[in-house]
Amino acid sequence: MLNAGGSGDTICAVATPVGEGGIGIIRISGPDTLAIASRFIRIRSGIPLCTIESHRLHLADILPVNVSVSEASFRVLAPIDEALVVYMKAPRSYTAEDVIEIHAHGSQAVLAMISESCLQAGCRLATPGEFTKRAFLNGRLDLSQAEGVLATIKATSEQSLAIAQRHLRGDLKQEVDQLRSRLLAMLAQLEAGIDFVEEDIEFVGRDELMKVLCETADVVGAALNSSRTGRVLREGARVVIVGRPNVGKSSLLNRLLGDSRAIVTNTPGTTRDLIEETVHFDGCTLSLVDTAGLRDTSDEIEREGIRRTEDAVRDADLLIIVIDANDLAQAAPIFDIPMFDGRKFVVVLNKIDLLTSGQVEGLSAYLSLPANVVSLPISTVTGEGLKTLREIITDRVGLRILEPAQSVTITNIRHQEILLRCRDYLAKALESIESGTPPECVAVDLRGAADALGEITGAITSDEVLNRIFSQFCIGK
Numbered sequence: 001m002l003n004a005g006g007s008g009d010t011i012c013a014v015a016t017p018v019g020e021g022g023i024g025i026i027r028i029s030g031p032d033t034l035a036i037a038s039r040f041i042r043i044r045s046g047i048p049l050c051t052i053e054s055h056r057l058h059l060a061d062i063l064p065v066n067v068s069v070s071e072a073s074f075r076v077l078a079p080i081d082e083a084l085v086v087y088m089k090a091p092r093s094y095t096a097e098d099v100i101e102i103h104a105h106g107s108q109a110v111l112a113m114i115s116e117s118c119l120q121a122g123c124r125l126a127t128p129g130e131f132t133k134r135a136f137l138n139g140r141l142d143l144s145q146a147e148g149v150l151a152t153i154k155a156t157s158e159q160s161l162a163i164a165q166r167h168l169r170g171d172l173k174q175e176v177d178q179l180r181s182r183l184l185a186m187l188a189q190l191e192a193g194i195d196f197v198e199e200d201i202e203f204v205g206r207d208e209l210m211k212v213l214c215e216t217a218d219v220v221g222a223a224l225n226s227s228r229t230g231r232v233l234r235e236g237a238r239v240v241i242v243g244r245p246n247v248g249k250s251s252l253l254n255r256l257l258g259d260s261r262a263i264v265t266n267t268p269g270t271t272r273d274l275i276e277e278t279v280h281f282d283g284c285t286l287s288l289v290d291t292a293g294l295r296d297t298s299d300e301i302e303r304e305g306i307r308r309t310e311d312a313v314r315d316a317d318l319l320i321i322v323i324d325a326n327d328l329a330q331a332a333p334i335f336d337i338p339m340f341d342g343r344k345f346v347v348v349l350n351k352i353d354l355l356t357s358g359q360v361e362g363l364s365a366y367l368s369l370p371a372n373v374v375s376l377p378i379s380t381v382t383g384e385g386l387k388t389l390r391e392i393i394t395d396r397v398g399l400r401i402l403e404p405a406q407s408v409t410i411t412n413i414r415h416q417e418i419l420l421r422c423r424d425y426l427a428k429a430l431e432s433i434e435s436g437t438p439p440e441c442v443a444v445d446l447r448g449a450a451d452a453l454g455e456i457t458g459a460i461t462s463d464e465v466l467n468r469i470f471s472q473f474c475i476g477k
């Protein structure tokens with residue numbers, strides 16, 4: 001376990017993914033970086049490693065380390081690989097310690113042998129996330145930024161990357177620090193008031209305190225609201241395709257995936273189970289779910305399929321209700337199905353390739369759908385309407401609202417839990433003030449809210465929390 005502000009040992013790890021690659025990077029960080037690396041890195045220009053210029057690439061030979069080999073024979077050993085070596089002198093490095101990165105050929109054999117040299121020369125193998133943990137402990141990053149690093153590595157879409165980058169740049173830290181310091185300023189005044197209470201000095205302006213608490217609660221509330229978008233970004237929005245049997249649900253799934261994932265036949269009741277696949281539209285990740293067609297049936301397997309459809313509908317961020325445009329008689333009753341109550345949905349009228357254009361135009365009038373219901377004629381055979389459907393889907397799952405100017409989006413469950421706690425403390429503090437509870441009690445809740453915010457940035461933290469966060473990283477980060 002590492003102590004705050006730098007530790008004694010020097011760590012190493014392969015920083016690039018396992019597998020074959022053009023380049024593989026080995027990272028070394030710690031106070032003895034130069035001394036250790038001098039034992040197996042020979043700079044081609046002949047200058048001693050400990051005198052190389054910082055933040056420049058140097059061509060070097062990487063040698064095996066054999067403790068029993070003398071200094072003289074070290075110079076004639078056959079190198080493991082030739083590599084580019086960069087030295088980043090403390091504190092201008094990722095960890096704020098002395099760092100060396102070796103950019104070698106990305107073969108597993110090369111990387112394993114160089115790692116062995118590092119270990120033989122005196123490094124310890126880094127634990128997962130230890131480089132980033134050192135960056136945090138050395139004050140280079142706060143905890144929300146360290147989590148931004150992890151989110152950046154794990155980002156699977158442009159949108160989630162954009163949010164991760166904002167956390168990494170410190171947007172969340174800034175917002176949280178501001179809120180926290182206002183609360184702490186209030187707390188200080190409140191506590192001063194408590195000390196003088198016998199002298200009958202009224203504690204800090206009640207109105208000012210209420211104002212700060214309300215404003216903080218608003219910002220915390222907005223951040224919590226953003227966490228729905230955050231979840232959608234983290235896990236992908238769940239878009240569930242539903243409808244009567246044989247209307248073309250599986251055909252639509254296949255079309256949207258660009259793959260014949262689900263079985264399509266002319267027999268109603270073909271799909272019995274949920275079929276779930278991930279797609280990327282417009283930089284967002286979506287989880288598309290095809291379901292069993294809804295009808296009354298005595299077939300036990302089909303009934304179980306329909307029960308699963310109900311579960312999927314419950315978890316959906318958006319439903320696509322598919323109707324066969326040639327059989328509008330089944331359209332009306334489908335809107336009466338109780339499981340669709342209160343759900344967000346889009347109606348698609350499929351198989352329009354079988355209709356004349358005049359009939360297609362008359363469709364929405366015939367259905368007389370409420371004005372707020374989006375309906376779209378499509379054909380999974382010709383592909384008509386599918387581009388518009390994609391746009392409607394990304395719009396309706398709410399990912400378009402993520403403009404860069406928007407305040408910070410919460411994507412992290414830890415942050416969400418902390419903010420919920422903070423909101424409760426703020427609500428309790430406000431209640432206490434309104435009901436005239438003594439300032440001591442208000443101060444307790446105010447402290448609770450401020451401390452909660454401190455947990456986001458790591459101003460207040462425990463080893464256990466740190467370990468939990470950094471263990472999610474890969475080794476080498």
Ligand SMILES: Nc1nc2c(ncn2[C@@H]2O[C@H](COP(=O)(O)OP(=O)(O)OP(=O)(O)O)[C@@H](O)[C@H]2O)c(=O)[nH]1
Pocket residue numbers: 243244245246247248249250251252263264265266267268269270271272291292293294350351352353354378379380381382
């Ligand atoms: N002409 C035409 N036929 C279509 C279209 N979409 C689907 N079909 C046909 O309709 C039939 C049923 O398609 P599926 O995709 O299996 O329908 P489904 O809704 O998944 O059916 P179940 O799984 O049984 O509930 C198949 O014969 C498809 O080829 C379309 O846009 N136009």
Ligand SMILES: [Mg+2]
Pocket residue numbers: 249250251262263264270271291293
């Ligand atoms: Mg199907």
